[in-house]
Amino acid sequence: DGGITQSPKYLFRKEGQNVTLSCEQNLNHDAMYWYRQDPGQGLRLIYYSQIVNDFQKGDIAEGYSVSREKKESFPLTVTSAQKNPTAFYLCASSIVNEAFFGQGTRLTVV
Amino acid sequence: AQKVTQAQTEISVVEKEDVTLDCVYETRDTTYYLFWYKQPPSGELVFLIRRNSFDEQNEISGRYSWNFQKSTSSFNFTITASQVVDSAVYFCALRAVGGGSNYKLTFGKGTLLTVNP
Numbered sequence: 001d002g003g004i005t006q007s008p009k010y011l012f013r014k015e016g017q018n019v020t021l022s023c024e025q026n027l028n029h030d031a032m033y034w035y036r037q038d039p040g041q042g043l044r045l046i047y048y049s050q051i052v053n054d055f056q057k058g059d060i061a062e063g064y065s066v067s068r069e070k071k072e073s074f075p076l077t078v079t080s081a082q083k084n085p086t087a088f089y090l091c092a093s094s095i096v097n098e099a100f101f102g103q104g105t106r107l108t109v110v
Numbered sequence: 111a112q113k114v115t116q117a118q119t120e121i122s123v124v125e126k127e128d129v130t131l132d133c134v135y136e137t138r139d140t141t142y143y144l145f146w147y148k149q150p151p152s153g154e155l156v157f158l159i160r161r162n163s164f165d166e167q168n169e170i171s172g173r174y175s176w177n178f179q180k181s182t183s184s185f186n187f188t189i190t191a192s193q194v195v196d197s198a199v200y201f202c203a204l205r206a207v208g209g210g211s212n213y214k215l216t217f218g219k220g221t222l223l224t225v226n227p
Contacts, residue, residue, distance in 0.1 A: 030213075031213045031215075041219065041220075042217055042220045043201065043217040045214070045215070045216065048213070048215070050213045056214075058214075088153060092215065094205065094213065096213075097143050097160055097162065098157075099145060099203070099205065101154060103153065104153045104154060106153075
């Protein structure tokens with residue numbers, strides 16, 4: 001089935017450690033996105049990528065990094081520089097008139 | 111720059127009431143798409159509808175209807191005869207095409223709808 005897969009669903013990290021969240025899509029979409037959602041809050045854009053080997057910072061990119069080496073994959077690394085990383089992370093992929101989301105990864109820093 | 115405003119943070123209604131969720135957007139691009147998504151407590155975003163900037167025809171799907179008005183930059187969503195299962199967070203989103211927008215997909219802050227039995 002076509003879709004977007006985020007893994008893992010739940011992730012625990014010790015303070016000071018980097019962690020990478022996976023996002024894979026088989027929809028052949030050019031654009032991919034990472035959003036952060038805090039409890040009771042909306043979706044804030046972290047990074048987005050329009051094509052392979054290209055990406056742009058969103059509204060809250062500090063403390064995060066991404067890569068786009070393949071069309072299907074857009075991993076997000078939450079670095080130790082991110083001051084408050086505990087949140088729900090959503091990945092999306094899109095063509096011009098469609099945008100679909102993965103099921104999200106809930107990251108907790110312990 | 112583009113922006114989506116959902117002024118209603120929370121709405122609470124009693125089952126069978128009609129409810130309208132407001133969405134106002136800003137963009138300099140002439141070509142853009144507007145979306146509505148539903149986020150139930152499980153967290154995933156469920157796609158509800160998209161409209162492009164050249165199609166102002168309103169749409170009805172069952173109990174759901176959407177009113178797109180370019181003159182007021184609004185894309186409002188109405189649920190008729192609300193049900194408890196409609197309880198969720200609803201997001202409005204904008205994706206402009208061309209210019210400097212680079213396919214950026216921008217969301218409003220969402221409206222939490224609670225439908226009480």
